[in-house]
Amino acid sequence: MSRTDKTLPPRGLIADLITPFTADGKLDAESLERLIRLVSPHIHGMLAAGPSAGEGYALDCETRAEIMVRALEALEGKVPLFVWITTGNIEKTFSFLETLDHAAGTTPRDLLYWIDTPLYYHSNRGLAAHYNEASGLTQRRLLLHNDPELVSRSNKLLKRGNIRTAILKELVQIDLIAGLVFSGSMDRARNYQKACRLRQGFRIYDHNEGNFLDFPSMSGVVSIGANLAPKPWHAITETSLQRTGGDTAYPDFLHQIWKMGRHVRALREAYRDTPVPVVKAALHKMGLIASPRTIAPLDDDMSEPAKRILGKIKELESY
Amino acid sequence: MSVETAREVLKIEAQSILDLAERVGEEFERAVSMIFSSKGRVILTGMGKSGLIGRKIVATLNSTGTPSLFLHPAEAIHGDLGMVTRDDVVVAVSNSGRTAEINAILPIIKSMGTKIIALTGRLDSPLAETADVVIDVAVEREACPMGLAPTASTTAALAMGDALAVALIGRRHFNLEDFRRFHPGGSLGDRLRQKVKEVMRTGDRVPSVRTGTLLRDALRTINEKTLGATLVVDWDSRLAGIITDGDLRRCLSEYDRVHELPVEKVMTRSPRTITEDQSTAEAIGIMELYSITLLAIVDAQKKVKGVVHLHDLLGGEDFRVNEQNGQNFTTPWPDR
Numbered sequence: 053m054s055r056t057d058k059t060l061p062p063r064g065l066i067a068d069l070i071t072p073f074t075a076d077g078k079l080d081a082e083s084l085e086r087l088i089r090l091v092s093p094h095i096h097g098m099l100a101a102g103p104s105a106g107e108g109y110a111l112d113c114e115t116r117a118e119i120m121v122r123a124l125e126a127l128e129g130k131v132p133l134f135v136w137i138t139t140g141n142i143e144k145t146f147s148f149l150e151t152l153d154h155a156a157g158t159t160p161r162d163l164l165y166w167i168d169t170p171l172y173y174h175s176n177r178g179l180a181a182h183y184n185e186a187s188g189l190t191q192r193r194l195l196l197h198n199d200p201e202l203v204s205r206s207n208k209l210l211k212r213g214n215i216r217t218a219i220l221k222e223l224v225q226i227d228l229i230a231g232l233v234f235s236g237s238m239d240r241a242r243n244y245q246k247a248c249r250l251r252q253g254f255r256i257y258d259h260n261e262g263n264f265l266d267f268p269s270m271s272g273v274v275s276i277g278a279n280l281a282p283k284p285w286h287a288i289t290e291t292s293l294q295r296t297g298g299d300t301a302y303p304d305f306l307h308q309i310w311k312m313g314r315h316v317r318a319l320r321e322a323y324r325d326t327p328v329p330v331v332k333a334a335l336h337k338m339g340l341i342a343s344p345r346t347i348a349p350l351d352d353d354m355s356e357p358a359k360r361i362l363g364k365i366k367e368l369e370s371y
Numbered sequence: 372m373s374v375e376t377a378r379e380v381l382k383i384e385a386q387s388i389l390d391l392a393e394r395v396g397e398e399f400e401r402a403v404s405m406i407f408s409s410k411g412r413v414i415l416t417g418m419g420k421s422g423l424i425g426r427k428i429v430a431t432l433n434s435t436g437t438p439s440l441f442l443h444p445a446e447a448i449h450g451d452l453g454m455v456t457r458d459d460v461v462v463a464v465s466n467s468g469r470t471a472e473i474n475a476i477l478p479i480i481k482s483m484g485t486k487i488i489a490l491t492g493r494l495d496s497p498l499a500e501t502a503d504v505v506i507d508v509a510v511e512r513e514a515c516p517m518g519l520a521p522t523a524s525t526t527a528a529l530a531m532g533d534a535l536a537v538a539l540i541g542r543r544h545f546n547l548e549d550f551r552r553f554h555p556g557g558s559l560g561d562r563l564r565q566k567v568k569e570v571m572r573t574g575d576r577v578p579s580v581r582t583g584t585l586l587r588d589a590l591r592t593i594n595e596k597t598l599g600a601t602l603v604v605d606w607d608s609r610l611a612g613i614i615t616d617g618d619l620r621r622c623l624s625e626y627d628r629v630h631e632l633p634v635e636k637v638m639t640r641s642p643r644t645i646t647e648d649q650s651t652a653e654a655i656g657i658m659e660l661y662s663i664t665l666l667a668i669v670d671a672q673k674k675v676k677g678v679v680h681l682h683d684l685l686g687g688e689d690f691r692v693n694e695q696n697g698q699n700f701t702t703p704w705p706d707r
Contacts, residue, residue, distance in 0.1 A: 238379060242386050247510045249390045258512060267383055269512050270492070292518040294467040294492075306519055313517045 053296050059084060060253045061160050061195065062132060063271055064096025065289040066107040067278035068259075070332055071119060072341040079115055079150075081122055083341040087279065088126035090340065094282035096122060096272065096289075099134040102133035103169055103202050104259075105276040105328060108136040110347040113148045117155040120164075124156070129163055134195065138169045140206065142182070145173055146189060153190045161192055168231060169197040172206045173213060179215070180222040183229060195260070196223065199259065214240060221247040224254055233256030233274050238263065261320055265313065269293035274325050277320055280334060280361065284312050284368045314367065319364040322357060333358035334365075380514040381520065386509035387523035388530045394507055395534070402488045402504045403538045406437065409486070411458030413439035416447070418472050420525045421464040428462070428532030435536045436543055444472035450648075452476060455485055462488045466508070466524040468496020477501045490528050506531055567654055568647035570666050570684060571677035579604050579675065582611050586622070586637055587630040589614055598680050600665045603638045609673045612638030615665070617700075644669045647676050651684050658684075 061186035069091070074085035092098065100123045101108040101116040104339045108116065127133060135152060139145045149166065156164050167331070168186075186194070194205055200213030214236060215223070223229050224247065232248070234241060234256055241256070248254045255271040258264035270293060278285045291309045323330040329346050333354035336344040344354060406413055413432055415425035425441055432439040442451055442461075455461065461480050463473050468491040480487060481501060489502035492509035499505045508531050514522040578596035580589045582605050592601045593614070602614040614637055622629055622637045629637075644667045647652050654666055662680040 238382075241384060241512070245386060245390065247667070249393045249511075252507075261682070265512055266514050266516050266519060267379065271508055274652055284675065288517050292516075293523065294513075294518050294524070310519060 059193065059230075061097040061134075062164055063255070063257050063293055064132065065094070065278055065282075065286050066257060066272060066274040067091050067095045067097055067282065068098040068099045068102050068274050068276045068327060069123070070276070070279050070335070070341075071101060071106045071108075072217070072332070072335075073113065073343060073345040073347075075343045075345060075348075077345065079118060080342050081118070083226070083343075084119065084122055085126045087335070087340055088123055091278060092127055092130060094286035095131055097132045097280060098127065099136065099274055101169065102134075102167070103138065103172075103197065103199065104134050105279070105331070106136065107328060107347045108138070109202075109205075113151050116148065117152055120152060120236045121155060124159055124164065127163075129160075129324060132165060133243045134165045134167050136169070136197070137168075138172050138197070140208070141173050146186065149186065149189050153192065156192070163166075164192055165230065166190065166192060166194040167197050168194055169199055169202060171198075171200075171203045171213060173208065176212055176216045176219045177221050180226065180241055183223060183226050187226065187228040190228075195229050195231040195233055195255070196220075196229060197233045197259075198236060199233075202235075206342075217243045220244055221345065224248045224251040229273065231257065233257045233259045234269075235259040238267065241269075250359045253368045262324075264289075264292070265317060265320075267284075276331055277316065279331055280323075281316065281319060281365055281368050284316050288313055288316060315364060315368045319368065321339070322360045326352075326357075327355075329354050330357045330361065334361040337362055338365075382510050383514040384523045384526045387512075387527045389683055390511065391527055391531060393506060394532075398504055398506055399538070400438035400536070402506055402535060402580045403542060405488065405504060406460050406539060407536070407542045409458060409460045411456050411460065413437055414442050414455055414459050414461045415439060415444045416444050416461060416473060416476070417463065417464035418444055420471050420521050421466065421470070424525050424528045424532065425464045426460070428464075428528060428536070431533060431536040432539070433437050435540050437536065437539050444470070444476055447476045448472070452479060455483065457479055457484045458487045460488060462490060463498055463502065464490045464497075464528050464532075465498050466492040466521055466528065468493040468498035470530065470625065475499075476496060490531055491523055491524055492527075515655055528574055565651050566647065567645055568648050568649055568676075570651055571647060572683065573677040577675065578602060578680050580634055581606065582633075582635055584634050585630065586614075586632045586634060589637075590619075590630075590635050598665055598678065599647070602642075602667050602675060602678065603634050608675055609668050610642070610675050611635075612640045613665070613667065614638045616661075641665055644673075646681070647669065651679075654679055655681075655684050 073079040074080045100106060100265055101111050101119045123133050135150045137145060137152060139148055174182055198215050205214040256269055257271050257274045258269045261273060261275050261277055272289060277283055315353055329350050332346055333344040337339045337358050415429045417425035427443045429439045465473050474497050487502045488504045489498045490506050490508050491498050494505060494507060508527045510523040512529050576600055578592050578601040580592050580601055580603055582603055589601055600613055603612040605611050615635060618637050618639055626632060643657055643661055643663060647668050658681055666679050667675055668677045668679060669675055
């Protein structure tokens with residue numbers, strides 16, 4: 053048996069990319085590519101059109117496909133891309149999957165993965181059969197996304213916001229499914245870990261940056277903060293996953309990471325409550341995206357939090 | 372708050388070990404076989420916290436009958452590699468599998484023909500690629516922020532080290548006495564430092580009969596003294612021989628009317644002896660070497676001073692536990 057499976061999703065920092073829009077609400081492709089080129093040297097993977105940072109819940113199939121194609125181009129095959137395929141119902145999700153798969157063309161399998169939040173449009177019952185059916189639509193691997201908060205915002209009247217552990221145990225047997233992007237309690241994280249333990253190489257990424265900073269998952273983190281401070285997030289992820297081994301001046305290095313971690317936590321506090329608008333406003337102020345526009349209309353002025361973020365980033369730049 | 376954190380940390384670490392229990396398999400079996408069949412020692416190596424874990428595994432292996440030692444990877448580069456021989460098995464502990472100091476010495480160890488077992492959390496690491504056997508000790512989550520200190524991963528490696536040591540005990544049929552032998556700080560250690568004269572049986576407690584005695588009477592002595600044997604002495608109390616249960620079995624198959632036989636016909640001449648000033652450890656060594664349980668204690672003129680039984684050396688209570696378990700007193704490394 054080969055000890056290295058190249059088709060496994062990467063361990064490490066997965067940037068949860070924001071989707072830049074022009075002032076009139078269209079996809080700002082130029083800003084998107086600029087941001088990707090700036091972030092990509094410091095990450096191990098990228099999530100595009102994601103449900104939270106990427107505002108994917110409001111993006112149609114064509115826009116997601118455009119984001120995917122442009123992101124693949126800008127990433128130049130250096131790190132894999134994860135694309136969110138979920139919609140409000142099964143048929144549409146399958147249709148998105150087929151369209152995106154077609155648009156991806158001959159992109160190598162290890163450079164493109166799908167992410168799906170099943171409970172956004174489907175109940176726990178019959179999920180295994182659902183994914184067996186999905187296996188016939190794509191050759192690429194898929195990561196599950198568990199996010200009770202996102203599910204609670206869907207229009208469906210579903211009893212559960214979390215994938216049931218027993219169901220997950222069935223799902224990890226399906227070859228199509230290669231990992232899980234997880235939001236939720238630490239107790240649930242442990243139960244999921246138990247459910248997945250027999251599938252070697254199965255990835256469980258933290259989608260909650262706070263959980264990762266406290267008790268890092270060895271698969272990595274899907275981070276919106278990586279849009280703002282990719283380099284510090286990269287350093288912290290590398291240390292957390294012990295990818296650097298013993299090749300650093302250990303005590304000094306750890307001291308630096310400790311200080312950097314404090315600043316990254318402070319930065320996170322500044323955008324935690326309304327991440328997308330604040331991050332976008334900060335990126336706009338930094339001149340990286342043309343407009344801070346978000347899909348949901350904003351009641352509050354984001355210039356103050358954005359200013360705070362710029363101050364925190366300045367502190368981080370010293371590392 | 373602190374208690375909550377503590378609970379979380381403990382749950383994460385416990386989970387990391389439970390996960391290993393599910394994954395442990397063929398590679399582990401290969402590692403145990405590799406160590407068991409090697410003619411050399413087990414050499415643990417690791418840097419930092421992994422080094423500390425390596426040292427603990429060394430201590431556990433040594434305590435349980437697997438000769439082992441620790442090699443510091445940085446010192447290895449400066450000459451300590453000389454302690455590694457072709458017959459040894461090197462166990463390298465590194466969660467990342469990318470520890471520069473370890474990866475620097477592995478090619479040299481490999482070129483010597485020494486087998487390498489990796490305890491690593493990364494199956495795609497240089498260490499895993501180089502090793503002959505890779506034991507997966509990956510954990511899903513660390514319990515310390517930002518990897519400032521490895522926590523669950525070192526716990527997992529430590530537990531796997533214990534698993535290796537205990538599995539080797541099973542292979543070697545390592546028993547209670549073997550274990551105590553390697554723990555001289557305990558009561559057995561005290562006992563082993565004593566002289567034979569401090570524990571030997573003397574006077575009426577010594578089973579002995581004169582030459583010329585009939586076997587019928589010798590049997591009575593054997594039964595009365597309950598040591599499963601009797602010494603045979605001449606008129607001057609010099610040792611002439613010994614009659615054990617084995618001698619009795621042999622004579623029963625050879626003679627019809629055994630009770631009327633003189634003891635000289637049955638006894639083993641020149642039995643194993645020891646002097647009263649020798650140590651109890653030496654007495655045990657002789658018993659082990661010749662698979663016997665009773666030694667005669669004699670002086671320079673071969674006059675009998677007493678006897679010592681294995682029970683006297685190990686402590687009666689301990690030995691009874693051993694007998695109940697149906698274990699024999701065996702050498703610690705029967706296959707070496």
